[in-house]
Amino acid sequence: MNKNETVNVQTFINEHPFSRFQWLIFAMCFVIVLLDGFDTAAIGFIAPSLITEWKIDRSVLAPVLSAALFGLAFGALVVGPLSDRLGRRNILIASVGVFGVACFASAFSGDLLHLTVMRFVTGVGLGAAMPNAVTLMSEFCPDRRRATLINLMFCGFPLGAAFGGFLAAWLIPHFGWRSVLIFGGTTPLLLLVALLIALPESVRYQVAKAAPVEKVRATLARIASDASNAVSFVLTERAPAVAGKSGIKLVLSSSYIVGSIMLWLAYFMGLVIFYASINWMPILLKEAGLSPQHATLISALFPLGGVGAVLCGVLMDRFNPNRIIAACYALTAISVYCIGHAVGNIGLLMLAVFVAGVLMNTAQSSMPALAAEFYPTQGRGTGVAWMLGLGRFGGIAGSFLVAKLTQQHFTFEGIFTVVAIAGVISCVALLIKQAVHPRPLVSRNRDMEVSTH
Structure with a gap:
């Protein structure tokens, strides 16, 4: 790089190897997403113990199962968009602190109401953390590997949920259900120290907000030293900006509204499947005749299937991402239907649960990368957050849906047949998004400059 050169930050990221600094950012964001998956799923794994210890009917569990999801939605919708105003780093650090403290405190709940309140607060922190982790990571990724890296990072969510299942199966018999929540609270508080020391602000956000050129230069220099000669920086956007609009105004503008709604609908229906399961x-x-331990271990196979998102990310970087994810949702609908018809055979049931998990979690884990690509920097934080936030209501709907179906005496087969319909809806939503917003073959750029002059 020549002295006094103007640097396009995305071109700089594209042209340099993925550095150890970027892998550090990836690792921190991956752990955040993993803890999100662990804490979000933990309540489902301890539910049978709550029924036994507190002598309550399973029908009254719906509020506590859904409390964190209400918090997740609130955190994403209200706190998440602040990242477009205050920065990705600050919101991310505060969010991790909130959900760590709240999850730890929930372990000491004495009744269902106290636990419900603490799960809501935990959800607020998680809801604000997830979209900011996705947005921050996406803004440090080269274009050619963005979907692959974000999907790899987002694998932390189903892996965290699966790990929660295996850990709960061991912890609960030895130390009780509270130990699961204590683990889920102390780990993010330890991570908080690393975030305070090492987590940077998004370099694309810095340029978009006209940050001092010294800060931009210092951040890029940690990727490659030749950035130290630059005196000004520009930012090009693949997604078209909307003049005078940022945040929620951009997301709801006429240029983005149809795509936004279809992203919300697809993610909503995907979480209906995930949380219902x-x-x-x-x-x-357990009610179908399996032992509690076998029921927990087989259930943990479902989120473990999220590792398939890595392959999907590679395909998204090479082919049309809307169609790739739509196909995954269509296959998800078929596989979830098959779970309901495999309960009489343990081997077949394990296979059906795992395959359904691979397909469903692959589709769902790919959605944040799709949203991050769809919006420009001025609205990316809000766009990703609102998709994740509004989608969380799908998790709430999924929990209450199964509760309602059991009250109506639906069979095991009937419950999973109804849940499978959500996959069909997600598939159709993404095909509509593709029809209205075809993926551009040529980048449509907008330059923003930060200079010492």
């Missing part, structure tokens, strides 16, 4: 499958399998 993760929260209720241990209970439904």
Whole structure:
């Protein structure tokens, strides 16, 4: 790089190897997403113990199962968009602190109401953390590997949920259900120290907000030293900006509204499937005749399937991402339907649960990368946050849906047949998004400059 050169930050990131600094950012964001998956799923794995210890009916569990989801939605919708105003780093650090403290405190709940309140607060922190982790990571990724890296990072969510299941199966018999929440609270508080020391602000956000050129230069220099000669920086956007609009105004503008709604609908329906399965499958399998331990272990196979998102990310970087994810949702609908018809055979049931988990979590884990690509920097934080936030209501709907179906005496097969319909809806939503907002073959750029002059 020549002295006094003007640097396009995305071109700089594209042209340099993925550095150890970027891998550090990836690792921190991955752990945040993993803890999100662990804490979000933990309540489903401890539900059978709550029923036994507090001598309550399973029908009254719906509020506590859904409390964190209400918090997740609130955190994403209200706190998440602040990242477009205050920065990704500050909101992310505060969010991790909130959900760590709240999850730890929930371990000492004495009744269902106290636990419900603390799960809501935990959800607020998680809801604000997830979209900011996705947004921050996406803004440090080269274009050619963005979907692959974000999907790899987002694998932390289903892996965290699966790990929660295996850990709960061991912890609860030895130390009781409270130990699961204590673990889920102390780990993010330890991570908080690393974030305070090492987490940077997004370099694309710095340029978009006209940050001092010294800060931009210092951040890029940690990727490659030749950035130290630059005196000004510009930012090009693949997604078209909307003049005078940022944040929620951009997301709801006429240029983005149809795509936004379709992203919300697809993610909503995907979480109907995820939370209906993760929260209720241990209970439904137990009632179908399996032992509590076997029910928990088989249920944990469902979120473990999220590792398939890595391959999907590679395909998204090479082909049309809307169609790739739509196909995954269509196959998800078929596989979830098959779970309901495999309960009489343990081997077949394990296979059906795992395959359904691979397909469903692959589709769902790919959605944040799709949203991050769809919006420009001025609205990316809000766009990702609102998709994740509004989608969380799908998790709430999924929990209450299964509760309602059990009250109506639906069979095991009937419950999973109804849940499978959500996958069809997600598939159709993404095909509509593709029809209205075809992926541009040529980048449409907008330059913003930060200079010492």
